[in-house]
Amino acid sequence: LIFSSLLFLFTYLPVVLAVYYLTPLKWRNLMLLIANLIFYGWGEPIYIVIMFASIGIDYTHGLLVEKYRDNDKKARLVVASSMFFNLALLFFFKYYDFLADSLRGISIFSGLPRLGLELPIGISFYTFQTMSYTVDVYRGEAKAQKSIVNFGTFVTLFPQLIAGPILQYRDLDKQLSVREHSMEKFASGVRVFIAGLAKKVLLANSIGMLWDVYKAMPASSLTTAGAWLGVLAFTFQIYFDFSGYSDMAVGLGRMLGFEFMKNFNYPYISRSITEFWRRWHISLSSWFRNYLYIPLGGNRRGKARQYLNLFVVWAATGIWHGASWNFLLWGLYFFVLLVMEKAFLLKALEKAPRWVSHVYALFFILVGWAIFGVEELGALGGYLAAMFGAAQGGIWCASDGYYLMNYAVLLPVLAAASTPLGAKLMARLPEKAMRIAAPVLIACALVLCTAYLVDATYNPFLYFRF
Amino acid sequence: VKKLQWSQIRGAVHKRLRAAWEALKKPSGIETAIFLVFIFGLTAVNIFTADRTFSPIENRNLKQRPVFSWEKLFSGKFMEDYEEYITDQFAERDGWTALKAGSERVLGKRENNGVYICGDTLIERFELTDQTQLSSNLRAVDRFVGNVDVPVYLMLIPSAAEIWQEKLPAGAPGVDQAAILESLPGRTQAQVVDGYAALMAHKDEAIYYRTDHHWTSLGACYGADALLRAMGLEGVSPTDFKPETVSTNFYGTLYSTSGARYVAPDSIEIYVPDEGITVESVEADGRREGMLYDRSRLPQKDQYSMFMGGNQPLAVIRTGNEGGRLLLIRDSYADSEVPFLTGAFSEIHMIDLRYYKMDIAGYVRENGIDQVVVSYSLKNFSEDKNVYFLGLSAAGK
Secondary structure (H helix, E strand, O other): OOOOOHHHHHHHHHHHHHHHHHOOHHHHHHHHHHHHHHHHHOOOHHHHHHHHHHHHHHHHHHHHHHHOOOOHHHHHHHHHHHHHHHHHHHHHHHHHHHHHHHHOOOHHHOOOOOOOOOOOOOHHHHHHHHHHHHHHHHOOOOOOOOOHHHHHHHHHOHHHHOOOOOOOHHHHHHHHHOOOOOHHHHHHHHHHHHHHHHHHHHHHHHHHHHHHHHHHOOHHHOOHHHHHHHHHHHHHHHHHHHHHHHHHHHHHHHHOOOOOOOOOOOHHHOOOHHHHHHHOOHHHHHHHHHHHHOOOOOOOOOHHHHHHHHHHHHHHHHHHOOOOHHHHHHHHHHHHHHHHHHHHHHHHHHHOOHHHHHHHHHHHHHHHHHHHHOOOHHHHHHHHHHHOOOOOOOOOOHHHHHHHHHOOOHHHHHHHHOOOHHHHHHHHOOHHHHHHHHHHHHHHHHHHHHHHHHOOOOOOOHHHHO | OHHHHHHHHHHHHHHHHHHHHHHHHOHHHHHHHHHHHHHHHHHHHHHHOOOOOEEOOOOEEOOOOOOOOHHHHHHOHHHHHHHHHHHHOOOOHHHHHHHHHHHHHHOOOOEEOOEEEEOOEEEEOOOOOOOHHHHHHHHHHHHHHHHOOOOEEEEEEOOHHHHOHHHOOOOOOOOOHHHHHHHHHHOOOOEEEOHHHHHHOOOOOOOEOOOOOOEOHHHHHHHHHHHHHHOOOOOOOHHHOOOEEEEEEEOOHHHHHHOOOOOOOEEEEEOOOOOOOEEEEEEOOEEEEEOOEOHHHOOOOOHHHHEOOOOOOEEEEEOOOOOEEEEEEEOOHHHHHHHHHHHHEEEEEEEOOOOOOOOHHHHHHHOOOOEEEEEEEHHHHHHOOOHHHHHOOOOOO
């Protein structure tokens, strides 16, 4: 089930909210667990089994870590075993086919069969979350969860189950047993949820159709202007889609009394790639920092080791986004940029005029999205070549003009919505105006989103590969 | 005791209502209320709205509530069907789609659901990524030419996206239909009829509907004229007839798919009177009397099906005139074209390859057919997979 669907908005959500608030406090987690499993099983009912296995294994590991608290060797062994299970699960479903395809050329691996398994939705998110649990318990940053219902609720919590934010157990620990429910919190949840829904349905889906046009275009008719217009469209699509999803998750969480971390913070206003990654998919970067970069030694073991650690982290970040070479390439592309920035570029960028650093950051972000968006390496080569002047279709053609005209209103809206401009304006409104503006905006967004969903010819879910 | 209870209840209700009212005065109360009323309200409305089987405005059958089975549940098919069902049966569906189309218009979009919006005219987008199907269909026509002893003509009709190119938004993408049509004579052994030139000469007239993908009777008249002349017969001209307007409220397929509800309706004209003409419609379950114009279709949504009473597998028109026997292998464009051909033939047999799967070459011999015309819109001919059956022959030549 996805949030931006009529079934979610007009059947699942009202039922869950009504039952949740009618359920006595002490039964609410159990009720949520059941609701989560229905949400998860809606698309692929068979994979609920994996979910049960995942909950059972990690729950047991947490208790074991606590049991061996005084025996570090055994405790470490338990953590390692938990890592093994989670990574094995992730590897088997997500990377096996990719690896088998890549290795088949080597004679001893030529017999590797292709399994063609459907990727269980959200597996990259929940395996990361359960790994954080065992590690947090080991580090003493959280206590082991005694109640399997509470633990199951944490793993499957539907607002963030399929597209994040990736929760870290220590942030959720207390909220699982006690959390505040209030109308103020619920209303702020409504605001964030609606903003996210509008981002996804009205902005991301609309501009996504433009990217699809250029992505599908054969290299023979792609122009330089078209290639840039296409990648600009994808830049907007992925941001509004992904951050819209995260906003919806945060909003739904608040409606149920939870507080999740912020996942996006206007990434496109960054003045360097370093800054971009502090603002983009924050929960993923902080996961990799806490559970990979720092355990590897971070920057405490000398420059050479630090660069090696960065390399590992960015290769992992890349391949986390999908089992395909272009994602690895994308991760390493950022590794190179980040290392260069650390070495000298960042200082230069700070001294440079603001517009120079903005242009610099946006340029590399856009090129990055081209690498991310065109999965097949041959096609990617053609697309990048078109962007940098070697387009077979020439610099510009009439249909580029047609598409530009079609999105002439939407593109500036998207650009403005990528900056804190709107939020600043809202904050400046006098309270009285705000009292009228907020409900009106909420009502309009709800009505428009419903209209776009009823007539949906295009409503993709981009994270099925994550 | 009773009195006390009553006042207690009243007090409690009063207190609750008061609390709710106080909450509504706060901004967070109003926002929460709007959200909850919207999602719960629409959910309730959807539960109590009766399901429809057919959408007249979209001209298609709507998804019905899927039947539950464990098998379908485990495969996920049930959920998939259920989501489509919810979308199709959403209360006030037509109003929502119109709202979306309207807001797309405000955003300056010149296109919705594959239809170009050109002022008061709607034009279907026609893109052709490759010509594989077209080429294979041309080969089927060639095989057919080899299987029969009578002349075979091929007439492919360009769509409005070509003839009315000037009305399209600047730079609107689409296939170069003129180039394809021009290449035809070198690509087939059938005798090619130039429908493009015939229509291009009258591009400023109402030769296509503004809300439908078909040509109008006027367009069909120019097409029929080109065809008759190519066959060495006397042509037809609109001035030969006294047109009768049979409908002024025709909203066609493009109106439905584009959601552009503000476009004025089309009118439908009949040029050739159907007196003295009999139509026999042959279907799998037997023969029945057909009509050149089935006016009972006019109150329905798909008014174009008035011509010939919609798609038929096989129809035989006896015109009462002198002339040979014509076989028309056709799509729906021919339904409004065939009246103009009645003057030149004694019999016109019309076969729709989508439904008629018998040996066509054999049909030509058995029915004493003198001439064959393969008449399609270029778009259908480039996409249709049934033209293949034309080239098959049970007996060979």
